[in-house]
Amino acid sequence: MIKSYKDLLVWQKGIKIVSLVYQLVRSFPQEELYALTSQLKRACVSIPSNIAEGYGRNTDKSFSHFLNISRGSLFEIETQLLIANDLGFINDQSLYKEILIQIEEESKMINAFSKTLKD
Numbered sequence: 001m002i003k004s005y006k007d008l009l010v011w012q013k014g015i016k017i018v019s020l021v022y023q024l025v026r027s028f029p030q031e032e033l034y035a036l037t038s039q040l041k042r043a044c045v046s047i048p049s050n051i052a053e054g055y056g057r058n059t060d061k062s063f064s065h066f067l068n069i070s071r072g073s074l075f076e077i078e079t080q081l082l083i084a085n086d087l088g089f090i091n092d093q094s095l096y097k098e099i100l101i102q103i104e105e106e107s108k109m110i111n112a113f114s115k116t117l118k119d
Helices: 009-025 036-057 060-086 093-116
Strands: none
Touching: 009 036, 009 060, 009 093, 036 060, 060 093
């Protein structure tokens, strides 16, 4: 039974992505602290935050809107990670690949969850 947004698996996976991204960006160059590192952190925090906010709005239409924002943040993170990798900022390729897998799974979960909501 869902008593809180914290019970939603889609929110829990969002939290996991936050932890993984924060772990990954620790090794980014210092000069990227206020650029790509900051953007990645904001985008990943946006995922579970928007899921929680949508849940709190108490309407399916509003929840669907916030899930769409979360999905957009996922694609933003994926793009930023691809850029960071191309620029040679990513030292831990296994963590990088794990995050990309988590992003793909989260995207599928958001899509499936969105379909359960009424228009």
